[in-house]
Amino acid sequence: MIPGAEELDPVRLLERLIAVDSVNPGLAASGAGEAAVADLCTNWLTAHGFDVHRLERNPGRPSLVAVAHGTGGGRSLMLNGHLDTVGLGDYEGDPLSPRIEDGKIFGRGAFDMKGGIAAMMIAAARATARGPLRGDVLLACVADEEHASAGTEEVLESFTADAAIVTEPSHLQVTLAHKGFAWFDVIVRGRAAHGSRPDLGIDAIAKAGHFLVAVEELGRRLAEAAPHPLLGSGTVHASVIHGGEEPSTYPARCRITIERRTVPGEDADTVQAELTAVLDQLAVTVPDFSYRLRRGLHREPFEADPDQPVVRTLLRHARSVLGHPPVVRAEPYWTDCALLHRAGIPCLLFGVDGGGAHAAVEWADIASVHRLTDILTGTIRDFCS
Known part of the structure; x- marks a missing residue:
């Protein structure tokens, strides 16, 4: 049975994620870490039929891999996003009280990158609720990206996929390289x-x-x-x-x-x-x-092959949802794409629009959260069918 539209609204889920303190303690000694937000994600994903694996080599710093198993014979796809945020101390207002205004949702992590986490969770639930896929869908909700990326490194010791999408914020532009x-x-x-x-x-x-x-x-x-x-x-x-x-x-x-x-x-x-x-x-x-x-x-730096099936598939669905070909670009900063690429998993980066990463006011564009969810839903069903 397909869950109701309200239950699979990415903005409602994003509000819940923002409200949970997940500051990386590697950046701020008082940081809460990822345990509480991982619990929220575990409960939500389990309720929606995912097989959830919790990896916690560093106590209090868990990463999750949630799997929707395919029927067999199809390509597997991993969606990767980080649960940790930077600190709260310099934030203007209450960073853990999500606020919606003028088509934007405000709060620490709204843009970097709980907007991407919410979109990939909802997209995977929608894609798998529409009927069985042949390939596995994996959601890697990882710890510690903001400091040393220990979470993705731990995930890649036990899990792999035929391709991956990192849902770091990219303004709905397709990122195929970074320094x-x-x-x-x-x-x-x-x-x-x-x-x-x-x-x-x-x-x-x-x-x-x-x-x-x-x-x-x-x-x-x-x-x-x-x-x-x-x-x-x-x-x-x-x-x-x-x-x-x-x-x-x-x-x-x-x-x-x-x-x-x-x-x-x-x-x-x-x-x-x-x-x-x-x-x-x-x-x-x-x-x-x-x-x-x-x-x-x-x-390491990262550079994707633009002819990889996962790149072509996402570009096709982005063009359909956006109504125009998405911008293809590179980022000056580093992301977990490099770790996935080093592990032999073709990948790219694609995420929400907004602003204020690591800043005193942070926000995500609500329309972009919905568009990202729609693009990921179509990409999952197409790639894994």
Whole structure:
């Protein structure tokens, strides 16, 4: 039996999702985590006939995989979205009290990305309620995307699919590529000494200044390189610097954290080689320049094949619902698409319209939530039939 229209209204479900605190504790120590919102999703999905698996390697940080099993012989499709949000502290008004006004729904996570979660849950329920599909439909409602993406990594250890759609907000535009990133710490070594003894001390902060100038020059070279057709060029910047103990002492070390945004063809290894070349040149040309390079978190860039069946299927249904071909574009930020792609799952990103991601006021366009739901419903039935 097909559930009633009111029960399968994505905006009503979105209101319920916004009202649950799911701040990522990796971003804010007081963050509630994903447990409560995962409970809400579990109860809803179980009531609508899904087989729900709860993955919780990190206590209090669950991810869900809800499966509507097919009859066999069809392609499987995973819809992926993250349950966590950024913090509530700087939000204007009550971030957990959803408010509808002028065709928009306001609240923390409305845009990034509980709007996508609501749309994919309703779409999967609608698609499977209309009659059996041959392929499995999987909903991956994951933890921790806003910090380290531990949720999608855990999901991919146990589940796979023939294709995937990540419902991150994209303004109803089809995202087929995004940049990656690599974080490195550069520790510039000096020698501690009393401030009155320049003959004994080596100023690590002053030496680090040479590296900062070199980083700026590296950024200029990257900007002048041949750009990626969708993403442009890679970028680099110094994001954090620590050094020194007190005014009267030569600093023995200065640590600079570098973020390098990467495009397809670049990865942590190429960035490490790039930074090493810069630092080795400074060691040759700057007296007493000594360093250590330490690799941190890094994530690959992503680029989809536009001829993949999942891309062609979604483009067809988006054109039908929107009344025009959707814009195809790339994002400068990183998403879980890269993890799915690395796992051999063809994927793309497509989500709601709105604004205020990580900002003091956040909102999703209500009409876009409905359109996204309709597009996903048609894509699921077409791809998995």
